[in-house]
Amino acid sequence: MAKRDKTKIVTSIGGQALMEGIMMRGPKKSTVAVRKADKTIELEEIKPLDLSKKYKILRLPIIRGLANLIDSLVTGNKALMMSADKALQDGEDIPEEEMSKLDLWLDKHFGDKLTNIIMGISTVIAVVFSVAVFFYMPSFLFDLACIPLPFMKGVIVWRSVFEGLIRIALFLLYMSLVTLNKDVKRVFQYHGAEHKTIFCYEYGLPLTVENVRKQIRFHPRCGTSFIVLMLLVGIFIGLFIPFENPWIRSSIKIILIPLTVGIGYELIKLCGRHDNALTRIIAAPGVWMQHITTKEPEDDMIEVAIEAIKDVIPENGEDIIR
Numbered sequence: 001m002a003k004r005d006k007t008k009i010v011t012s013i014g015g016q017a018l019m020e021g022i023m024m025r026g027p028k029k030s031t032v033a034v035r036k037a038d039k040t041i042e043l044e045e046i047k048p049l050d051l052s053k054k055y056k057i058l059r060l061p062i063i064r065g066l067a068n069l070i071d072s073l074v075t076g077n078k079a080l081m082m083s084a085d086k087a088l089q090d091g092e093d094i095p096e097e098e099m100s101k102l103d104l105w106l107d108k109h110f111g112d113k114l115t116n117i118i119m120g121i122s123t124v125i126a127v128v129f130s131v132a133v134f135f136y137m138p139s140f141l142f143d144l145a146c147i148p149l150p151f152m153k154g155v156i157v158w159r160s161v162f163e164g165l166i167r168i169a170l171f172l173l174y175m176s177l178v179t180l181n182k183d184v185k186r187v188f189q190y191h192g193a194e195h196k197t198i199f200c201y202e203y204g205l206p207l208t209v210e211n212v213r214k215q216i217r218f219h220p221r222c223g224t225s226f227i228v229l230m231l232l233v234g235i236f237i238g239l240f241i242p243f244e245n246p247w248i249r250s251s252i253k254i255i256l257i258p259l260t261v262g263i264g265y266e267l268i269k270l271c272g273r274h275d276n277a278l279t280r281i282i283a284a285p286g287v288w289m290q291h292i293t294t295k296e297p298e299d300d301m302i303e304v305a306i307e308a309i310k311d312v313i314p315e316n317g318e319d320i321i322r
Contacts, residue, residue, distance in 0.1 A: 011202055013312060014221060015305070016076050017191035018083035019183070022305050023076070024194075026312030032079045033308035034086040035300060041307050042086055048075040065265025066258045072223070135253055138166035139246035159249075160238030168231050175292045185295060190304070192217035193297035195290075197305035201313070207306045209299050217294040220279070221272040224293045225286025230264040232285065237263075 016023045021034035023046065030046045051067040052058045058067035142162045145152065152158040178184045199215040200207060219225075237256055243249045271283040297305075 011198070013198060013201065013309065015194040015198060015308070016072075016079060016223070017187050017194055018080055019187065020190075020304075021083040021086070022190050022194050022308045023079040023083075024305075024308040024312045025075075026314060028314055029312050030075065030079075031308050031311040032082050032086075033304045033311070034083045035304050036086055039300075041304055043307060043311055044082060044086075045311075046075060046079055046082065061266055062259070062262030065262035068265055069261050131254065133170060134167050135250040136246060138163040138170075139250050141166055143246060154244065156239060156242060159244070160235050160241075163238060164231065164235030167234065168228075171227070171231065172289075172292075175289070179292060188293055188295040189297045190301050192294040193301040193305040195219040195222065195294060196297065197302065197309050201309055207310060209302045209306070212302045212306065213299070217296065218287045218290045220283040220287065221268060222286065222290055222293075224289050225271070225283060226264055226268045228286040228289050229267050229282070230260050233260050233263045233267070 012027050014025045016025075018032065018034070020036075021032060023030060023032045025048065030048050032044050032046050034042050034044075036042055049071045051071050052064055055067075058064055139159075142152070142159050145162065152162070179188065193212070195217045196212045196215040197207065198219060200212045203215075205211045234253065237260060238253065241249055241252050241256075243252065267282055268286075271279045
């Protein structure tokens, strides 16, 4: 590992790992870089919502966190679809005679819209499932735990901590299981390439595969860290919800998601701009989680990340936050 330059700079450049590619976001533009089937790297600019730039109120602390999350989700989904199309467009088409009757019917009635429809249905199912598992189930499990452990019943501190730890455990289990999928593992490798490349740029080193590979893959501004911080902030917020009824309590937590997101965003922003004992403590759980969500990348993945970040670096250095 190369010795770190103490004159570290922090930039407003961020990224997101995709299917066989990476999206890099700079202060002026966002670019999707994808390794195509013929091994070439294709770049395409993608337009973010930029809600905070359009509406001044969305630049206020706490509120800007929700605006940033919406922007990231919408832009990230566009980038994911774009990368999937580019990575697969050179693949072999399935002959019509080999398609099932269902495939032929779907292709005839929906055509190119089929992917978007499937993605929409999948998103709805995922949201409903996530709300049920991460909000309602922990509250009901606490009530069950109070049967053999009656001293916890009626104590908000015990309830909030129990529910929070269950959510964290479920998140850990989910992330550990999806890593077993080889396609997800490759996405996590691209995630590692993204972090390493951003670190290389932040330390002012030439953007080469050799220099990028020397960097660590755990970044304090990572989306994984943001999710972990939200889970921890949720425990704190839960201390101020006096209701015991699982339905009421969980519903209020859902209503308070914007507040949780806003506080988590401010904390992740703080960790990204300052490096001291306090910020290292705040960032530690999320950085640890990145041992699961980032993997050591291959050289061709690093090349994709380098091409992506080069395309979003402003010439005047306005991305630098000292």
